[in-house]
Amino acid sequence: MTPGNNGASTPEDDDPFGYLYADGQANGATPPSGGGGYGYPGSVNRVRAVGERKYGQQTAQGTYGQQTAPTAPYGQVPQQGGYGQPNTHYGAPETVPGGAQTARTPMPGHGDGGGRGRGPNTKGLLIGAIAVVAAVVIGIAVAMTGGGDDDKGGDQAGSTPSASQSASPSETTTKAPGATVELPKIDAKALNLGTGSGVTTASDVPGAKADGGVYVTGFNNVGASITWSVSGISKAGKYTLSVNYGVPGKDANATLTVNGTAQDRPLNLKNFAKAPEGDYAKGWTNTWADITLNKGTNTIQISCGQGNQCDANFDQLWLEEGWK
Template identity: 75%
Template sequence: MTPGNNGASTPEDDDPFGYLYADGQANGATPPSGGGGYGYPGSVNRVRAVGERQYGQPAPTAQYGQQAPTAQYGQVPQQQTYGQPNAHYAAPETVGGAPTTRQPLPGDGGGRGRGPNTKGLLIGAIAVVAAVVIGIGVAMLGGNSDDDKSGDQAGSTPSTSQSAEPSQSSTSSAASEGDLPKIDAKALNLGTGVTTASDVKGANADGGIYVTGLNQVGAKVTWTVSGIEKAGSYRLYVRYDIPGVDANATLSVNGKANTQPLGMKNFILSPEGDWEKGWQSTWAPVTLTKGTNVLEISCGQGNQCNAFLDQVWLQKG
């Protein structure tokens, strides 16, 4: 076969890189050139070298009935010399006049980025803490040391340290608004059938004397109180004794009965039938006028009045 027509005698002899070796050069192998293929003279299918076609130009097309050119076996693209610019590549700094030097950050004073103003943040935090500490101190200094003062309330039983001594008369006077009267039940104006006794122990009245006989319709006791300096709402407290069974009575103020009876319930749950363990206290709201008022405890129709009376007293409501 002639090299000018069909290339090398065998495919393996048609080495595209033969020009790199001594025996290839001896056989006429040449490097690629601008005129077409490379390798041995007369190699099959000479085509255009890689990179020869310019970017943006249409690729060559084969005429009708003709075969399009194909690359030679093993053909490689044209080598680019190191350091020379590529015709198809443009560096960023050459496009649009982009700066090639680093621009300093705003306010960095010399190209150096500055972090947040930590000094200012620290000063602000210290100011907040100082304000909180000062506020706490002012609140502590301005606290009211009288918060633990007890109110004008009575417990389940009257205190034994009351300064006012029970009056021995059915009429009591209040020295002032803060010093309201207290009286033993035996000193009240006793109605028909009502009497006193001292058989059951536990009464706080002088001599342990209490009022009995209220357990019948029509029985009553009356307390006339004078010297009330201010009209308004008050509480009438009553210390009583029951045999472990709830009782009640009608309470009237200045001749007008309260809508609710005076409840004398077994609040302490004393055993039924045991009079000595049934002493306890209750209270009911009353509206008094300035000056003198008449308070009445009676056993009316529908009341359960089986109770002893020990003491009665007033407190501001």
């Protein structure tokens, strides 16, 4: 700089906006014109047009004696080399003369220069995962099927059924406790008929269910009776006596005695079939009475006593467990 008013004393003191201030204008600062300096007359010209500087030239002072890599002009895309070739935009130390040489190690799973890479081996991972799941499922199935053998086998590792063991159920069956047992049933003709009272058997009235259609008749006399000696009663308790009988279209009744004790209520021989009077064939029906029996043998008697209406024929008698 000359002693004259030629701008800032040093380039660092150049004020690009000096023309905006009064003292700057007093010192001769003017607005910048195209290509001028910072606004002071004779100021240092540091402005360069975009793209004017050429890159890639050898600098006056290199880095550690090396030549910098050439670059493209500002604003232009640097020319790229092929895959695996030195890049003109950036030069690694090993690509510069005198730089260190290093060996290129390809990345795992990548190609050898064909430009295409391969991803991780997911197929192998999938196969391994499926194998693990299959092993777990098989282990659970084996544990479930063989888990009960340890409790049954004791100290033995395994056992084979002997020849005496049977794979099929035994043909011999027993009745479960409390199961209903079939109780005795008898045709009236097989009963003990009272003597000297006119009680007899007949088969002229159709409709009797007894074998051969044979029934007991002649009961319409005081003192007439039929007696059933029942054996094989497994337990004492309540039973129901059922009687199949026939009346000639009118109601009847009789005295019922069990093991020598007359029941409070007479045996009801009502005309439940609604048969017309005098028609024995249409008067077949049945009745029942609640009684109590002892275990073993019991005696049941039906008789015609004083005050009974005993005009009836008797067909069959049977027992049922419990009261109705």
